[in-house]
Amino acid sequence: MAKITFLGAAGCVTGSKYLVEADGKRLLVDCGLFQGNKELRLRNWERLPEEPATFDWVVLTHAHLDHTGYLPRLVKDGFRAPIFANAATQELCSILLPDSARLQQEDAEYAAEKGFSKHNPPLPLYTEAEVAPVLERLREIPRGGSFTISPQFSVRSHDAGHILGSSSLELSITENGKSTVVLFSGDLGRYDQPILNDPAPPPRADYLLCESTYGDRDHPSYSPYDALADVITRVSKRGGVLVIPAFAVGRTQTLMYVLRQLEDTQRIPHLPVYVDSPMAISVTELYQRHREDHDVEFTREEAGGDPLNAHKVHLARSAEESKQISNVNTPCIIISASGMATGGRVLFHLARRLPDPRNAVLLAGFQAEGTRGRALLEGAKTLRIHGEDVPVRAEVIELRQFSAHAGRSELLRWLAGLPAPPRKTFLTHGEPTAASALQNAIRSQFGWDVTLPAYRQSYNLTV
Numbered sequence: 001m002a003k004i005t006f007l008g009a010a011g012c013v014t015g016s017k018y019l020v021e022a023d024g025k026r027l028l029v030d031c032g033l034f035q036g037n038k039e040l041r042l043r044n045w046e047r048l049p050e051e052p053a054t055f056d057w058v059v060l061t062h063a064h065l066d067h068t069g070y071l072p073r074l075v076k077d078g079f080r081a082p083i084f085a086n087a088a089t090q091e092l093c094s095i096l097l098p099d100s101a102r103l104q105q106e107d108a109e110y111a112a113e114k115g116f117s118k119h120n121p122p123l124p125l126y127t128e129a130e131v132a133p134v135l136e137r138l139r140e141i142p143r144g145g146s147f148t149i150s151p152q153f154s155v156r157s158h159d160a161g162h163i164l165g166s167s168s169l170e171l172s173i174t175e176n177g178k179s180t181v182v183l184f185s186g187d188l189g190r191y192d193q194p195i196l197n198d199p200a201p202p203p204r205a206d207y208l209l210c211e212s213t214y215g216d217r218d219h220p221s222y223s224p225y226d227a228l229a230d231v232i233t234r235v236s237k238r239g240g241v242l243v244i245p246a247f248a249v250g251r252t253q254t255l256m257y258v259l260r261q262l263e264d265t266q267r268i269p270h271l272p273v274y275v276d277s278p279m280a281i282s283v284t285e286l287y288q289r290h291r292e293d294h295d296v297e298f299t300r301e302e303a304g305g306d307p308l309n310a311h312k313v314h315l316a317r318s319a320e321e322s323k324q325i326s327n328v329n330t331p332c333i334i335i336s337a338s339g340m341a342t343g344g345r346v347l348f349h350l351a352r353r354l355p356d357p358r359n360a361v362l363l364a365g366f367q368a369e370g371t372r373g374r375a376l377l378e379g380a381k382t383l384r385i386h387g388e389d390v391p392v393r394a395e396v397i398e399l400r401q402f403s404a405h406a407g408r409s410e411l412l413r414w415l416a417g418l419p420a421p422p423r424k425t426f427l428t429h430g431e432p433t434a435a436s437a438l439q440n441a442i443r444s445q446f447g448w449d450v451t452l453p454a455y456r457q458s459y460n461l462t463v
C-alpha cells in the first residue's frame with residue numbers, strides 16, 4: 001500500500017518534507033528547514049523520525065530554504081542517493097545552501113563571541129563543507145514534461161510562478177501494475193506579476209497537497225507601484241533610510257524591477273540602492289539567464305535594457321562593504337537578507353536604523369510566527385538583536401503586494417482549474433488559521449474532501 005507521511009509544513013509554513021512510499025521504495029518530496037519560532041527551529045536539531053539512509057531519492061519543487069535547507073543535514077545523517085531538481089533550482093541551490101551554512105556559522109560565531117547561545121560552544125546546524133556533498137547528489141530533471149525516477153515513481157513539472165524554477169510536481173505512483181497521481185502544488189505564485197510566468201493550470205490528480213500560506217486572506221489590490229512610490233517619497237523627504245529585509249531570491253528581483261520602473265517613469269528619485277547580499281548578484285544573473293521562466297513582458301523589456309537593476313545600485317559582497325553602509329546618512333534604500341529578520345546582515349542594519357524615527361522598515365514577504373519580522377508587524381516597541389534590546393522608533397510598513405505567494409482567491413483560482421475533484425486534498429504550508437480558512441472555502445465552494453494533516457501523520461494512498 002502506498003503511503004505519504006508529513007515530516008514538515010504540516011500546521012506551519014516551513015520545513016516542507018513529504019515522504020512517499022510505494023512498493024518498498026521511499027521518495028522524499030522537498031527537504032526544507034524549519035524556520036520561525038524556537039519550538040519549530042528545535043525540530044531541525046532532532047533526528048528525523050525516519051532514517052535518511054533509507055530514502056531512495058529526493059525531488060525538489062523549488063530552491064527556497066524552507067524546501068531545501070535541511071538537505072545538508074539529511075546527507076550528514078546518512079542520505080546517499082540522488083536529489084532531483086530542474087536546472088534553475090539546482091543553480092539556485094548551489095548559491096542558497098552555502099549561504100545558509102555561512103549564515104548559520106556566522107550566527108554561531110557571533111553567539112559564541114557574545115555568549116548568548118544555548119549551546120556551549122554554539123554550533124551551526126551544518127557547515128559550508130557539509131554542503132558540497134549535497135550539490136554532488138543533484139541530478140537534473142526537465143523543466144516541463146515527464147521524468148521517470150523508477151518503476152514506482154515518475155514526475156511531471158508544471159510552472160508554479162513563485163520563484164525561478166518553481167514547480168508543481170505531478171507524481172505518478174505505480175504499484176502492482178496500477179497507478180495513482182499525487183499532485184504537490186509546491187509554493188504557488190501570483191497571477192499577472194512581473195518577470196515570471198503565471199502558475200500553470202493544475203493537471204488531474206487523485207490526491208492533492210496544496211499550500212495554504214495565505215489561505216485566510218487576499219493581498220491588497222492597491223498597486224505595488226503606487227504603494228512603493230508613496231513609501232519611498234515619504235521616507236526620502238524626511239531624510240530617512242528605507243530598510244527592506246528580503247531574501248536574495250525572488251523578492252529582491254521583483255523589488256528591483258519595480259524600483260527601476262518607478263525610476264524610469266520619474267515617479268521616484270534615483271536613490272542609492274544598497275543590495276547587501278553576497279549572492280544577490282549571482283541570483284539576478286540566473287534570473288536573466290533562465291529565459292524559460294520569463295513571461296512575455298519581461299522578455300520584451302530584457303531586450304531593451306537592464307530591468308533588474310535600479311540606476312544607482314551598490315552591491316555589498318564583503319563584510320567590509322556591508323559595514324560601510326552603516327556610515328550612509330543620506331536617504332537610501334537597503335535591501336538585505338534574511339527576509340523575516342531571523343538572521344543575516346539585515347540584523348546589523350535594523351540595529352543601526354530602527355532607533356531613528358525618520359527611517360522605515362518595509363516588510364514585503366510572509367513573516368512567520370516567532371520571527372523578528374512578525375514582532376515588528378505586531379508593533380513591538382523593542383527588538384532583541386544580538387543579545388540587546390533595540391528600540392523601534394522607525395516606521396514599519398507592510399507591503400503584501402510583493403508577496404511571492406498566491407493570496408486566498410489566487411489559491412482558489414488555481415484549485416478551480418483542476419479537471420476533476422481529487423479523492424482527497426491535504427492542505428499544507430500554512431499556519432492553522434490560514435489552513436482551516438482555506439479548508440472551509442474549498443468545502444463550501446467545491447465540496448471536496450479536505451484534510452489538515454498533522455506533523456508526522458501518515459495516510460494510505462489507494463493505488
Ligand SMILES: [Zn+2]
Pocket residue numbers: 062064162187
Ligand atoms: Zn517558496
